[in-house]
Amino acid sequence: MSFNNILVDITFAVAQITINRPRKLNALNKETISELSSAFTTLENDRTVKVILLTGAGEKAFVAGADIAEFSNFSVEEGKLLAKKGQDQLFDLVQNLSKPVIAVVNGFALGGGLELAMACHFRIASDNAKMGLPEVSLGVIPGYGGTQRLAQLVGKGKAMELVMTASMIPAEEALGLGLVNYVTTPEELMPLATKLASKIMRNSLVAISGAIKAINANFIEGVNGYEIEINAFGDCFGTEDFKEGTSAFLEKRRPDFPNN
Numbered sequence: 001m002s003f004n005n006i007l008v009d010i011t012f013a014v015a016q017i018t019i020n021r022p023r024k025l026n027a028l029n030k031e032t033i034s035e036l037s038s039a040f041t042t043l044e045n046d047r048t049v050k051v052i053l054l055t056g057a058g059e060k061a062f063v064a065g066a067d068i069a070e071f072s073n074f075s076v077e078e079g080k081l082l083a084k085k086g087q088d089q090l091f092d093l094v095q096n097l098s099k100p101v102i103a104v105v106n107g108f109a110l111g112g113g114l115e116l117a118m119a120c121h122f123r124i125a126s127d128n129a130k131m132g133l134p135e136v137s138l139g140v141i142p143g144y145g146g147t148q149r150l151a152q153l154v155g156k157g158k159a160m161e162l163v164m165t166a167s168m169i170p171a172e173e174a175l176g177l178g179l180v181n182y183v184t185t186p187e188e189l190m191p192l193a194t195k196l197a198s199k200i201m202r203n204s205l206v207a208i209s210g211a212i213k214a215i216n217a218n219f220i221e222g223v224n225g226y227e228i229e230i231n232a233f234g235d236c237f238g239t240e241d242f243k244e245g246t247s248a249f250l251e252k253r254r255p256d257f258p259n260n
């Protein structure tokens with residue numbers, strides 16, 4: 001895979017996507033969004049890839065937002081199209097990926113950057129990271145799912161406050177809010193991500209994709225998450241992984257999941 005704005009590396013079944021526009025603090029322009037979409041789709045279909053890590057190049061930023069220079073002259077219709085296309089092409093794609101996606105937040109995650117991190121299945125951050133949805137300071141609102149996902153993650157009241165004040169919060173505060181799961185030093189961030197990926201890969205990845213689908217179902221309007229869970233649970237009983245997982249337990253040995 002060769003791209004202009006992102007790097008993709010696959011090591012021991014863990015794919016790392018690095019957004020690579022450090023001079024623009026990895027801001028998401030149209031081409032970067034398109035390349036990310038293409039990379040995630042390719043990795044989803046690559047059987048050798050089990051877990052995906054998403055991070056930003058350089059020491060300063062994960063992603064400092066959508067590329068402001070690109071949309072500053074947009075009309076109402078163009079604005080709507082920008083949000084719709086971005087959500088369909090990338091943010092919803094990431095959220096619904098069947099493989100675990102971890103956002104490795106190594107610096108500023110602002111606007112579209114925090115929205116992208118929130119579309120990932122969970123987030124870890126370095127202690128120098130700063131997060132926020134500052135869009136109202138530009139006269140616009142979050143358009144890549146931020147109003148929905150921030151409220152889901154931190155609750156409605158705190159989401160209202162963070163969006164209204166356009167605040168940039170430090171990683172430790174994000175940890176307290178449940179916006180990120182762990183905070184560590186910049187040096188220890190990628191090793192922690194790799195450790196979490198290894199821990200995940202010991203489990204059945206077929207079962208994990210069912211769990212992702214069921215957890216996500218809770219947040220889809222008009223969908224009964226309990227029904228989705230019942231079906232995904234039942235489907236597990238037809239898998240080789242289930243036979244191996246239960247047999248291994250009964251035989252007091254480590255499972256060797258055939259689909260991993």
Ligand code: COA
Binds near residue numbers: 025066067134138
């Ligand atoms: N879109 C486009 N360019 C961006 C950008 C964005 N969201 N965020 C940063 N950049 C660019 C800057 O324009 C600058 O480019 P230049 O060197 O060609 O002038 C470069 O990245 C470095 O940013 P700079 O502002 O000089 O760094 P800083 O350390 O002084 O400030 C931030 C860092 C993150 C506080 C500041 O860049 C910022 O506020 N960015 C916008 C955040 C935002 O509002 N995001 C939501 C967008 S909807």
